[in-house]
Amino acid sequence: MPQPSCTRILPTLSRRSVVAGATAAALTRSAWPAAAAFEDDGNATAAIAHIAAGREIKPGRVKLVLPELAENGNVVALSVEVESAMTATDFVKTIHIIAGQNPLAIIARYHLGPRSGRARVQSTIRLATTQTVTALAEMSDGTLWSGTMSVLVTLSACLDGG
């Protein structure tokens, strides 16, 4: 027998965001209150600093695409593409996906190589709440590049447990 859906929601949602989400859910997309949209980046700064280990991170070369408005935080479509020749000597080694407002900031690390042909990965991720997601690409020459995308997550209102 299926569990009621409410128990399936990430439980770390702050009371504040639940209330904000409930109000927002009753509004139409255009009426979304802009001020309530983005909070601080939670654990993202620490997670990114850990990966960078002192190296400079340049914005650019990374195209991260997520829906501006996610209908449900359980499944958010992600596409990340990095500008790279993808040759034996010049390729993308790793792409880190980071979401600081999730209970665990690191969502996934994708490892690529010259045989990947193209530095593009698609997946589906969980977002606990509205936030900015960062994709950090580590190149074969050791340089780091980043792209970000902000997502409004329409929270489940916990009304239908069917």
Added chain:
Amino acid sequence: MADTPHPTRISMPATAKRGDIIDIKTLIQHEMETGYRRDANGRVIPRDIVAHFEVRYLDEIIFAADTFAGVSANPYFAFSTIVGDSGPVTFTWTDLAGRKTVETRTLTVT
């Protein structure tokens, strides 16, 4: 530890030309239990997730992922590879306990 394979779905062409870049899509049926939820009695439901996914084409790794609780249930990945010689493409999903689900497809170069 006995392996308990999970149902998977792999979409990729069976044949391709040398030098082509082909797209590969994979799905695996897995709850990706986060480890943050509690059951009806208030006990934490233990984390149970796919932690690593690796794809080898003729024994060379063409794509790998380290995955955490923030990956959706029934994990989906789409990625690509450059076609070289004919040969097996092996997909391995490994969960936190080290249990593996392994699938193989053959890519024939025309």
Added chain:
Amino acid sequence: MVGLVFAASQAVGLCSLAAQTNLPSRPAIAKPGNVYQSPATQAQQADDGANPAMLWVGQGEKLWSSTDAGDGKSCAGCHGDAVASMKGVATRYPQIDAKSGALLNLEGRINQCRTDRQHATPYAYESAPLLSLTAYITLQSRGMPRDVKIDGAAAAQFEAGRSFFVTRQGQLNLACTQCHDQSVGQKLRGDTISQGQSGGWPAYRFEWQTMGSLHRRLRACSLGVRAEQLPFGSPEYVALELYLAWRSQDLPLDAPGVRR
């Protein structure tokens, strides 16, 4: 919680209490449920390589040839290749079972074969094997319009389903028709109310993080208006399913769907 219920009833309060007719009616222009989902969700449904429901379809395909059941005779052992033998079958359900006179949906028919022909125990409603077989068989009718019988022996059941659809229910005192005919396109709890068409089911729902039957969706709607959730497979829901199938008549089946 109380605030949310209030918000929900307010949102729907917009729909006028149109005079309830006693005639069955269909939306003038039928639209499948997926057009009310986001572009990303629609893309996921459209791509079999990305649609997580296809994992269940794959399991159904395996079960179709499995000889584990009772007599050791697989579904394929009697029906052959499902791609040929099950083509169009889902379009004709629910239907009256000639032997018992009962209205059977596809799940009911599958379980009838389990018990009467395989001499095995029936699958529980909402169990992985029943969802998988239902999804696999329904897929064999992809793109085909519905073709249910609503006259003769089915007439009374059809009327029961129609009456269910237009009757106000639950603490919010709302009928299916008030949302799915009169409030289509409106936002409710972050969802967009669709026409309540059934051709995308069984479907993978993000909120459930798994596959679910049409009856699980109906139970969610019942709870949404604070009405009694009827058991999976209950005769009331099967009759409602017949009405929904007739109401979706103009739409090609597009299960398995992907929903918020």
